[in-house]
Amino acid sequence: MSLKDAAHAVRENAHAPYSNFKVGAALRTPSGNVYVGCNVENVAYPEGTCAEAGAIAAMVAAGETELAEVYVVADSPDPVPPCGGCRQKLKEFGTGEVKVTMGTVEGLERETTIGDLLPGAFDADHMVRS
Structure with a gap:
């Protein structure tokens, strides 16, 4: 299954009863494994989870920590584009x-x-003292 197909499929599982804005994401690691996620809203808005x-x-729960490619659909x-927090999360596990x-x-x-x-x-590197 392609990243696009995986993201589209998982998007259907999103829990978005408040915004009705479903998002799906699929990640590929260098090993070729694909991991998916969808947004999960909570009535206490800041407590939701982005796709x-x-x-x-x-990916991390499966023991992998490196991204090779990402696909996000809405x-x-x-x-x-991913929100600011997710951009930082992607950077944690992927190179520029x-x-x-x-x-x-x-x-x-859009790529x-x-x-x-x-x-x-x-x-x-910002936390390393000279």
Whole structure:
């Protein structure tokens, strides 16, 4: 199954009773494994989970910690980029060159990279003292 197909399929499982805005994400690791996630809303809005965060959690739970490619899909007029928090989460597990494809359910796609989504990203090197 392609990342696109996996993201579209998992999007249908999203729990979005408040916003009705379902998002699906699929990640591929260098091993070729694919992990998926969908947004899960909670009536206490800040307590929800983004699709990208869910897919990353599934990847880490399976024992992998490196991204090779990302696909995110939503039912919107234009492809929706990951939120700021998810951009940082993607950067935690992927290099700046990792491809991120954002798509709509109608098939419009936009490709970018983690580095372009989060220029000047905070990383572990910022915590090293000279």
